[in-house]
Amino acid sequence: MAVEHPLTQPGEQTRIHNIGYRNYDGPRLGRAYARRSLYSQSLRGAYGLGRSVKSKILPMLLFVVMCVPALIMVAVAVATKAKDLPVDYTRYAVIMQAVIGLYVASQGPQAVSRDLRFKTVPLYFSRPIETADYVRAKYAALASALFILTAAPLIVLYVGALLAKLDFADQSKGFGQGLASVALLSLLFAGIALVISAVTPRRGFGIAAVIAALTISYGAVSTVQAIAFERSSSGAVPWLGLFSPITLIDGVQTAFLGASSAFPGQVGPSSAQGLVYLAVVLALIVGCYGLLMRRYRKAGL
Amino acid sequence: MTVIATESLSKRYPRVTALDRLSVDVGPGVTGLVGANGAGKSTLIKILLGLSPATEGRAHVLGLDVATEGAAIRERVGYMPEHDCLPPDVSATEFVVHMARMSGLPPAAARERTADTLRHVGLYEERYRPIGGYSTGMKQRVKLAQALVHDPQLVFLDEPTNGLDPVGRDDMLGLIRRIHTDFGISVLVTSHLLGELERTCDHVVVVDGGKLLRSSSTTDFTKTTTTLAIEVTDSDEHPDGTSAVREVLHARGIETHDGGGLPGAGHVLLLTAESEDTYDLVRDTVADLGLGLVRMEQRRHHIAEVFTDSDEQRKEAVGHGG
Numbered sequence: 359m360a361v362e363h364p365l366t367q368p369g370e371q372t373r374i375h376n377i378g379y380r381n382y383d384g385p386r387l388g389r390a391y392a393r394r395s396l397y398s399q400s401l402r403g404a405y406g407l408g409r410s411v412k413s414k415i416l417p418m419l420l421f422v423v424m425c426v427p428a429l430i431m432v433a434v435a436v437a438t439k440a441k442d443l444p445v446d447y448t449r450y451a452v453i454m455q456a457v458i459g460l461y462v463a464s465q466g467p468q469a470v471s472r473d474l475r476f477k478t479v480p481l482y483f484s485r486p487i488e489t490a491d492y493v494r495a496k497y498a499a500l501a502s503a504l505f506i507l508t509a510a511p512l513i514v515l516y517v518g519a520l521l522a523k524l525d526f527a528d529q530s531k532g533f534g535q536g537l538a539s540v541a542l543l544s545l546l547f548a549g550i551a552l553v554i555s556a557v558t559p560r561r562g563f564g565i566a567a568v569i570a571a572l573t574i575s576y577g578a579v580s581t582v583q584a585i586a587f588e589r590s591s592s593g594a595v596p597w598l599g600l601f602s603p604i605t606l607i608d609g610v611q612t613a614f615l616g617a618s619s620a621f622p623g624q625v626g627p628s629s630a631q632g633l634v635y636l637a638v639v640l641a642l643i644v645g646c647y648g649l650l651m652r653r654y655r656k657a658g659l
Numbered sequence: 660m661t662v663i664a665t666e667s668l669s670k671r672y673p674r675v676t677a678l679d680r681l682s683v684d685v686g687p688g689v690t691g692l693v694g695a696n697g698a699g700k701s702t703l704i705k706i707l708l709g710l711s712p713a714t715e716g717r718a719h720v721l722g723l724d725v726a727t728e729g730a731a732i733r734e735r736v737g738y739m740p741e742h743d744c745l746p747p748d749v750s751a752t753e754f755v756v757h758m759a760r761m762s763g764l765p766p767a768a769a770r771e772r773t774a775d776t777l778r779h780v781g782l783y784e785e786r787y788r789p790i791g792g793y794s795t796g797m798k799q800r801v802k803l804a805q806a807l808v809h810d811p812q813l814v815f816l817d818e819p820t821n822g823l824d825p826v827g828r829d830d831m832l833g834l835i836r837r838i839h840t841d842f843g844i845s846v847l848v849t850s851h852l853l854g855e856l857e858r859t860c861d862h863v864v865v866v867d868g869g870k871l872l873r874s875s876s877t878t879d880f881t882k883t884t885t886t887l888a889i890e891v892t893d894s895d896e897h898p899d900g901t902s903a904v905r906e907v908l909h910a911r912g913i914e915t916h917d918g919g920g921l922p923g924a925g926h927v928l929l930l931t932a933e934s935e936d937t938y939d940l941v942r943d944t945v946a947d948l949g950l951g952l953v954r955m956e957q958r959r960h961h962i963a964e965v966f967t968d969s970d971e972q973r974k975e976a977v978g979h980g981g
Contacts, residue, residue, distance in 0.1 A: 378841070379775075379779060379841050379842040379843075380775060381810055381843070382764070382768065382772055382809065382810035384764070384765070384768050385763075385765060385768075386734055386762070386763040386764065386809070387763045387764070387765060388730075388734070388763050389730060389763075391760075391763055391765075392760065392761045392762070392763055395757070395760040395761060396761060399757055399760075408749075408753065409748065409749070410748055410789070413748070472746055473746075476743065476744065476745060476746045476747070477740070477742055477743060477744045478744050478745070478746055480738075480740050480744060481738070481740070481744050481758060481761075481805065482761060483710060484708055484710070484733060484736075484737075484738035484740075485733055485734075485758075485761045485762050485763075486730045486731075486733050486734045486762070486763060487761065488730070
């Protein structure tokens with residue numbers, strides 16, 4: 359504590375003086391502002407901004423890895439004067455799902471486990487924000503971070519396609535469908551990752567659990583789908599796709615967003631089945647939000 | 660003016676009653692909330708912050724109803740938790756700025772207030788380093804800073820001296836005193852050490868088992884007799900100095916007790932100081948006998964003392980205190 363010393367002593371001139379306590383009578387912007395602040399802090403944190411250099415490496419690296427193939431495709435398309443991009447907008451995220459999975463597994467626990475582990479949560483709830491504000495800010499931040507990660511390569515593809523003078527209307531439609539698809543994917547993946555991470559204060563467990571949930575479900579689903587297809591019971595293939603996050607997105611975009619399915623034999627869901635897919639995706643998103651609300655209701659002080 | 664007012668406030672969980680019809684009024688200034696672990700201190704703070712509904716009864720903080728105006732209360736009140744709550748990988752400045760914004764301060768004001776507040780709690784150059792490398796004392800200061808950064812009208816400090824060494828403890832108590840005298844912020848500070856609060860608080864509220872035991876100003880507490888511990892040397896003339904002093908004091912009508920079963924307490928005499936004169940009497944007695952006075956100190960009150968006036972229990976309480 360700085361103690362007020364008179365300036366009479368020589369050599370003391372450089373001392374920083376305690377100028378006394380000043381009251382704050384400026385504006386207090388309240389709950390909505392606090393929620394926005396938490397959102398922007400979490401979103402920046404998802405790319406390591408405002409955190410240590412070490413924590414910037416992985417998210418930035420994954421972002422680059424996500425964009426490089428798009429750049430190469432664009433370069434090839436421009437150079438060879440191709441009539442179409444080598445990959446559909448909607449297909450890109452499905453191909454790059456491992457990168458997306460890694461990203462969400464590393465940043466999901468970062469977003470919530472830290473607050474739980476270091477018991478920072480009570481500090482948030484001793485301020486004007488409520489449980490719902492915290493959950494919404496964190497959910498929105500991770501979903502936005504994922505959207506940035508998945509939409510950036512689509513923008514690269516789109517800009518490249520326009521530079522290659524491909525058909526504007528065609529490309530714009532595909533780009534729009536791609537954006538809608540990755541928006542849905544971002545919400546779904548963010549929800550799943552946050553629910554899993556919010557269970558454990560240990561970041562390592564969170565990362566492992568999220569990766570496991572995404573890859574094991576996908577591995578199991580695609581294996582069983584392949585077997586079903588080989589056994590020529592391809593009617594079961596679309597129904598099996600309901601059981602892993604990425605195949606859910608694949609199904610929705612095949613049914614509604616003009617994508618070609620990545621399922622074995624390209625047996626995508628029909629429109630009716632597509633509605634089931636969409637319902638399941640929306641139910642999962644709402645369910646994740648509900649579970650997070652339940653998780654934090656008791657996390658008060 | 661009343662800062663905190665509760666009216667038969669109760670909080671019952673399925674198996675425990677954390678607060679039992681607690682009615683207490685707290686005015687401006689520094690107020691100590693004393694109670695053993697599990698006495699209901701943290702539950703009370705939780706209710707006062709509007710985070711946990713009371714089972715019955717009502718409470719007002721700064722004139723706002725905790726049941727309906729929780730957000731408004733939390734905007735005007737600061738809270739320093741008992742437990743660790745700081746992420747180790749960010750600097751104190753970054754962390755406190757973030758917390759200031761969470762309290763609704765605009766970005767520029769948040770930065771300015773953070774610099775001010777950290778300086779007031781005594782963190783200087785180290786505030787740019789990650790919190791992970793801080794000592795316990797520095798961490799406590801950061802915790803205090805985040806509770807003060809939005810210039811609240813009232814702060815709740817939950818066990819702020821926990822884990823501090825004696826010097827850090829004194830610093831923290833001095834700082835708490837300044838929060839009221841210099842900053843003009845009312846303080847509710849919890850502790851399980853009454854002696855510690857006596858030096859800092861204007862008013863002390865004692866709770867036990869969720870019930871109010873006592874609420875009075877600190878001067879009332881100090882009016883009650885204090886226990887004095889003395890220890891003397893032996894000399895050639897008096898091979899057992901302790902018993903020599905005891906005999907003389909007995910002759911002067913002062914009851915003494917042994918120091919209890921504590922290690923090294925064999926040479927400690929405990930006596931009740933009725934007034935200032937007792938101190939003089941002890942000093943003179945020891946001097947007359949030609950002995951050295953190794954120590955003469957006030958024993959800190961133990962929480963149990965407050966609600967037991969029987970001498971027997973006091974002796975026991977004193978044995979555990981200090």
